[in-house]
Amino acid sequence: MTAPVAVITGASSGIGRALALELASGGYRVGLVARRREALRELAEGIASRGGAAFAAAADVADREALCEAIGAIEAALGPVDVMVANAGVGVPTRLDPLNVRDVEETFRVNVLGVVYSIEAVLPGMIARGRGQLVAISSLAAFKGLPGESAYCASKAAVNAYAEGLRIALRKKGVAVATVCPGFVATSITPMDSAAPFEISAEAAARRIARVIARRKSGLVRFPWPMALLMGLIARLPDRLVARLVGHGPEMPAGHADAAGSLAPGAGGG
Template identity: 40%
Template sequence: MQSLNGKKALITGGSRGIGRATAIALAKEGVELGLIARSEESFEVVRNELTALGATFVTAVADVSKEDEVQQAIKEIEDQLGGIDILINNAGVGVRGSFQELSTDQWKKVLDTNVMGIVHVTKAALPGMIEKNKGDIINISSMSGLKGTVGSSAYSASKFAVVGLSESLMQEVRQHNIRVSVLTPSLVETDFTRGRDHEPNPEKFMQAEDLAEYMVSQLKLEQRTFIKSAAHWATNPF
């Protein structure tokens, strides 16, 4: 197991839900954090929590669907942290409705955030990892990225794309000692899933903190094997 102490991590959607839980879990391991979210106000809770832990962190406001905002935010974070060792592409949006009900604008919003958001952030952060010849990239997909369901055509399509993007990127950057992982959790209790009237049983939800702990445990491993399963890490061994 390797220590994460002193590493620098960038987390998108870092102010709440899975991103917030992951930030706290990594801070407890001594990781320095760069957090991106869409609004300044959303950072209030996680800032207080990280300050209480004595963590080193930087926050930046950006909509990941907008490439210029992403580039500026990541430049600010890299300038203050001195580089990025771990990238967690967590930011995402969802919309429910039948294929016929969803407008093309709704489709565009989901794809621009869930797919192009990962493209924008990774393109901005990857050169620094290649220069250092090391790094970890974790992309958050979903079980909806493995199996489509009624009412989730746009969300599911975006999350299938995240899996394919991750698997291709993995093969391209492994030569630079960079590991690419894709995580496909089922229902996680966050603002996005809380109160869904079609899912009345709260016991079916996993907690964001559990997923965060899982990511920390995987990041600590010296080697990981490419696995294809229901809640899988798609990674390259080295």
């Protein structure tokens, strides 16, 4: 049997990079997508030097045509995609005064449309073959609109709902759809001064995601459990308690922002 092919978007750093290494060491041939060509090339070479198979194709996931071309190049090199991990994402604080609409647009383009385009590029093939796995990397921030992170939380909530609908629609087509919602992971997207609550390493997150793939899990996956529990509680609190707990965030005009910062896993950290 030939080794399965997994494509990972956002493979140039953080969770995506760690997952590419994890899957390659588990026998997957990995397709690597992100904008930073040099970082992808180094990663592909590192995997190859350890006897693995990797192919890098640089693209912006928000550029539908470029992404489609990149995934086409990966399929030409490695074969049909068995697993698509739509992981590329950005986390930019949401501001109120002035409204940073350009940042909000970019967040939605990358975090939402990037996921849609990644799925679009592989889904027809998966349906035709009657098998495949789609893995959307969302966040525990999907479960509560948090001050200072409205756009990020909304983008991840959109991913959750989109993937959920797909999962039900694809039940009888052999395509599993997993929505992975990590808490804080130590990567460049969470540039906090001190460790975030229940923070885990990119490698630990990658191992969890690799298990989701190995088990062909279809459904929602949240980790680590203490942070999942905390977000579940925060989601049920009245607004005034949420504001006391996590602060007002940079949504408030300058001078009103609370020093407590943000509690949105994967977002800019306030």
